Amino acid sequence: MKNPLLFGLAAGLCFSFNLQAQEHRLNFAQTQGLSPSLTKSLNKVTGWSDENHYIEKDEKTRSLYAVDINSGAKTAYTPPPKSDVEVTVKDNDVYIQYGKSAPKRLTNTPEEELNPTLSPDGKYVAFTRKSDLYAVDVITGKEIRYTTDATDVIYNGYSSWVYFEEILGRPTKYKSFWWAPDSKHLAFMRFDDTNVPMFPINGSTGQHGYVEKTRYPKAGDPNPEVKIGFVPSAGGAIVWADFNEKDDQYFGTPYWSYDGSNMMVQWMNRGQDNLKFYAVKPETGAKKEIYNEKQSSWVDLDYDGRITYLEDKQHYILKSDKTGWAHYYLYTLNGKLVNPLTSGKWQVKDIVKVDEKNKIVYFTANKEASTTTDLYRVNYNGKDLKRLTFGNYTHEVEMSPSGDKFITTYSNVSTPYKQALVDHNGKIIKEIADSKAADFASYNIGKTEMITIPTDDGYNLPAVITYPIDFDQTKQYPVIFSIYGGPNAGTVKNTWKKADLQWWANEGIIQIEVDHRASGKFGKEGVALMHRNLSKWEMKDYITAAKWLKAKPWVNNKKLLITGHSYGGYITTMALTYGADYFDFGYAGAPVTSWELYDSVYAERFMDTPKENPEGYKNASVLTYTNKYKGLMRIMHGDMDDNVHMQNTIQLINKLEDENKHFELMIYPGGRHGWRGVKSKHDFSERARFYYTNLLDKPAPAEVLQ
Numbered sequence: 266m267k268n269p270l271l272f273g274l275a276a277g278l279c280f281s282f283n284l285q286a287q288e289h290r291l292n293f294a295q296t297q298g299l300s301p302s303l304t305k306s307l308n309k310v311t312g313w314s315d316e317n318h319y320i321e322k323d324e325k326t327r328s329l330y331a332v333d334i335n336s337g338a339k340t341a342y343t344p345p346p347k348s349d350v351e352v353t354v355k356d357n358d359v360y361i362q363y364g365k366s367a368p369k370r371l372t373n374t375p376e377e378e379l380n381p382t383l384s385p386d387g388k389y390v391a392f393t394r395k396s397d398l399y400a401v402d403v404i405t406g407k408e409i410r411y412t413t414d415a416t417d418v419i420y421n422g423y424s425s426w427v428y429f430e431e432i433l434g435r436p437t438k439y440k441s442f443w444w445a446p447d448s449k450h451l452a453f454m455r456f457d458d459t460n461v462p463m464f465p466i467n468g469s470t471g472q473h474g475y476v477e478k479t480r481y482p483k484a485g486d487p488n489p490e491v492k493i494g495f496v497p498s499a500g501g502a503i504v505w506a507d508f509n510e511k512d513d514q515y516f517g518t519p520y521w522s523y524d525g526s527n528m529m530v531q532w533m534n535r536g537q538d539n540l541k542f543y544a545v546k547p548e549t550g551a552k553k554e555i556y557n558e559k560q561s562s563w564v565d566l567d568y569d570g571r572i573t574y575l576e577d578k579q580h581y582i583l584k585s586d587k588t589g590w591a592h593y594y595l596y597t598l599n600g601k602l603v604n605p606l607t608s609g610k611w612q613v614k615d616i617v618k619v620d621e622k623n624k625i626v627y628f629t630a631n632k633e634a635s636t637t638t639d640l641y642r643v644n645y646n647g648k649d650l651k652r653l654t655f656g657n658y659t660h661e662v663e664m665s666p667s668g669d670k671f672i673t674t675y676s677n678v679s680t681p682y683k684q685a686l687v688d689h690n691g692k693i694i695k696e697i698a699d700s701k702a703a704d705f706a707s708y709n710i711g712k713t714e715m716i717t718i719p720t721d722d723g724y725n726l727p728a729v730i731t732y733p734i735d736f737d738q739t740k741q742y743p744v745i746f747s748i749y750g751g752p753n754a755g756t757v758k759n760t761w762k763k764a765d766l767q768w769w770a771n772e773g774i775i776q777i778e779v780d781h782r783a784s785g786k787f788g789k790e791g792v793a794l795m796h797r798n799l800s801k802w803e804m805k806d807y808i809t810a811a812k813w814l815k816a817k818p819w820v821n822n823k824k825l826l827i828t829g830h831s832y833g834g835y836i837t838t839m840a841l842t843y844g845a846d847y848f849d850f851g852y853a854g855a856p857v858t859s860w861e862l863y864d865s866v867y868a869e870r871f872m873d874t875p876k877e878n879p880e881g882y883k884n885a886s887v888l889t890y891t892n893k894y895k896g897l898m899r900i901m902h903g904d905m906d907d908n909v910h911m912q913n914t915i916q917l918i919n920k921l922e923d924e925n926k927h928f929e930l931m932i933y934p935g936g937r938h939g940w941r942g943v944k945s946k947h948d949f950s951e952r953a954r955f956y957y958t959n960l961l962d963k964p965a966p967a968e969v970l971q
Contacts, residue, residue: 308322428441457491488513542554626643795871
């Protein structure tokens with residue numbers, strides 16, 4: 266369940282004049298970003314072309330420019346090709362192009378070739394075809410077939426759905442093969458879905474409809490059997506890594522060593538509480554354990570950011586939350602810990618640069634506050650930690666090639682985005698850009714601020730709240746409570762907010778986001794509380810927030826609406842059932858309604874299997890609490906959702922109907938885990954109607970529904 270979708274709504278308002286001053290409010294076009302608003306877009310800094318020029322992307326034209334750090338002069342920038350060779354697929358065949366010469370066709374078959382990848386030495390292009398792994402010699406055009414056993418349930422170099430979704434990641438486009446740096450071997454994963462149950466997704470178009478059949482392991486189901494193979498680039502016998510594919514296990518993204526002499530394979534048990542790294546020899550498949558981590562809850566099998574290899578070819582930096590907080594550790598290649606680089610009750614995020622000459626690591630972290638991000642540096646020995654960014658802001662940074670300076674794009678809830686050039690010691694060299702519009706001060710807008718909401722057991726939950734324009738504490742306002750709510754997936758950030766919030770501020774609605782104790786804001790210590798009991802702590806903390814809101818004299822305690830999508834849809838449906846005494850309305854998108862209906866990797870990471878934790882699954886199921894449902898809930902779901910199957914919604918509405926409960930349902934035909942185009946526009950309009958009718962007791966204006 267990656268990359269979560271959170272839906273909002275913005276609409277507009279005609280000019281309104283304050284009795285004391287000629288201040289005005291944002292109109293429809295301004296809240297939509299269709300005309301000049303409170304702020305103007307800053308071009309995104311995407312990197313550096315050299316020490317004296319950073320690269321920015323024009324937000325309107327998508328053009329790239331190199332900007333001189335001294336004069337500010339801009340020149341059109343064309344990034345150098347990663348190589349002088351480009352490999353593409355056109356009309357289902359593979360082509361290779363050298364520089365500006367005409368593309369050369371490498372395959373000519375009726376079947377589609379997928380994920381063509383050039384070997385580092387430029388001699389071969391590997392790809393998959395009908396779930397078998399191939400390569401073609403780019404000089405001779407000779408095709409090499411590495412595997413021959415693909416079927417409708419066996420895939421070589423092409424991942425099974427659950428690996429694509431939860432382990433290797435959607436950006437891979439199902440690719441699961443990796444060239445060795447010396448181009449001598451190609452490593453790949455072989456998946457056998459024979460025992461994985463098939464889930465049908467029914468398409469409704471045409472006279473007879475159709476069925477998509479996906480091998481989708483739900484919680485407790487058999488997983489795909491996986492083998493890791495190595496094959497010589499020129500072809501030959503496959504050498505299998507020394508693992509038993511019959512074991513209940515997972516393999517994460519593997520990493521080749523610099524010279525291709527071995528591959529580091531990430532292994533994890535089905536229970537996901539033990540992660541091991543093995544160095545595997547491609548010639549023999551023999552493995553050697555070099556790292557072993559156990560946690561009482563689970564270990565995250567990340568597909569990016571966990572390991573950074575150093576160019577000295579002797580060390581790597583590991584990111585781990587084994588202490589309860591995410592930190593960096595310096596290891597030798599054979600798995601010996603040199604020393605921690607960071608420690609404490611705060612979280613590191615991403616490595617920005619490693620200066621190997623001076624033995625310094627630059628990284629971002631949430632250290633000053635859980636809701637802000639800063640840039641830091643630390644020595645290899647873990648000493649001399651220094652913050653390089655400034656103020657109470659959230660920073661996004663791009664360092665120069667040498668690490669001598671960086672550009673930061675920064676903001677907070679009261680400060681629109683700015684950009685500054687800063688040196689490697691944290692000294693501001695100069696301010697570069699400010700997104701604040703010239704007439705910013707003339708607008709009357711709803712105030713946004715960072716707050717905390719205390720729990721009865723010692724947590725201060727971070728929250729961001731936007732008040733109505735001309736907020737009056739003697740009046741009562743309805744509330745929109747937007748959430749996602751998943752493990753380690755907090756959404757509360759101290760950044761400038763989009764103008765779309767101002768429509769509801771114009772209309773007199775309070776808007777709030779709150780992160781619970783397991784959102785990541787309190788480290789893995791907090792997240793681990795979710796083990797075997799999803800929804801318990803989220804609902805405790807969101808109910809605390811609801812009670813806090815309803816106790817305020819300026820909140821209408823009969824008009825609290827909660828909304829979210831995916832995991833946020835799950836929490837919304839829980840709020841209108843389990844938490845129905847505290848929430849009045851819900852707008853839920855694509856909700857998981859019972860965790861045995863979701864995929865094995867994600868559900869079992871937090872819940873273990875249904876057989877191991879039946880009570881936990883029961884307590885975490887929306888279906889358990891439908892008898893408590895009251896208020897009014899709208900459920901949205903795409904009928905072709907291949908992630909959170911519409912089965913979840915069908916089972917929920919079946920129970921609500923059997924219990925004679927009133928609810929609303931919106932199906933989006935052809936919709937996957939989200940929907941775009943005209944369906945998205947309809948979603949926008951329908952949400953507006955729901956909010957106006959139930960929170961504002963009036964119809965939505967025509968301009969919102971156009």
